[in-house]
Amino acid sequence: MEAPDAASVFAALGQGSRLDLLRTLLEAGPAGLSAGTIGTALGIAPSTLSFHLRALEQVGLVRSTRQGRSLIYTAQIERLRHLIIFLSQDCCGGRPELCNDLVQAWPTSPPENGPMIPAYNVLFLCTRNSARSLLAEAILNKLGGERFHAYSAGSDPAPQPMPEVVEKLKNLGHDVSSIRSKSYREFQKPEAPRMDFVITLCDELQGQHCPDFGGHAITASWPLPGPGQFAPGSHERVLMLNELYASLFRRLGIFTSLNMDALDRMSLRHRLDHLSEAPLTVAKEH
Template structure:
């Protein structure tokens, strides 16, 4: 990358609105987001967002694609990587004793860490999707995983439909409760191997700096707790969420975690997050 290009990027990111959009797309990479979701997450008017997206596109920092009448935007990872490399080129005169590496090294294979893998599922309220995921991973894993769930704005109460569905599906629901994300942080909190968000709102928020650099991915799906209508319609929404998570968690549990390196684990986690429910 040359200096004029880097200066243009710095100028583009020197605006709070454009920087917030860029950081949102960086958090959600490789996912592509619709403008309506970005406007809500960044608290921007649609007209303002449109102008910022055009400027970010001109700087090569984001890319777009059209699906029917809908537009989707995502991080241009190549340009972003070139930009950060340019900024840190010859940092500390390339002395490894002074300068930390710019990217985390791959973790040791899974067999180097004894015990079950620790997995955290995050959604906003920790009343439905993340609770379902916690229980499904626990039971499908059959002792291979230690599972947790939490909410960025925990409701403090598990949705009754969640408990009813799990109970009818022969899962142990004793002790399930809604937990705040703060309970999963601090010196006494578990060190997670994997962190999965299961709702778009939680994925769009700034992430805590998790110790141990866990593999993270977004396994988003509609919120069954937000569905209104007849009892049958609500039950159907919860059943669909259960089926989607069951499909993804079965695929994850089948992975040979002990033999996959970090990049392979990340690719598999991203792939699984897009799986639809099996019929």
């Protein structure tokens, strides 16, 4: 979600009856309510209720589906989750981990018996697959819920992940049970999942071009400095990992809020390239 989009959501909610309406639909859950039931519960005339429902539908907070002769309205929790992610992206001076509980407050998977949501496979590449790409994999798997399946790999993988990376992810509540350094060749095997997006996080993969994952995948490059330039356990390495986590959290929060169905390949590629321009303050070793 971007700033103009968030502003439109807040504008739609800037009215007492609409807030009450949305809270009523949230309480009803995935089953939703008919317009007549909502109007009776809130004491709103049909014409006024229709106006408010339309305003909330236009910004994606409410969806209507026809069941027989009635329209059933449901709150779109995923949309609210993207709003919370937008608000927490620059939490506490670029430390989104301090807003972690706020982001976790919203479910990341569709309700049971709800509509199926397409899932996208995303592969993050870096030379050693020991820090940047592992951070991105863990963050996207947490932010993306059921909509995104994240993976990572390297052209010359390290024997094991950087210990500080595993420790940081653990401390921030990420599942690290599957975190390991591995070769991108694992994802070129016939049985490997087909990638929808391949994003490189270093300037070059040891001087190579990005590996070929077929014409289906949309590729992008987000060059980020590596913490391996600093000594293990050093203050500079810790600072670098904090900055990398914050930067990736911001970028992937925006990435997960993109309306994939409404964008063509060129538009998606342009959005991904634009995200690569997000600044990162690099720690300097003295």
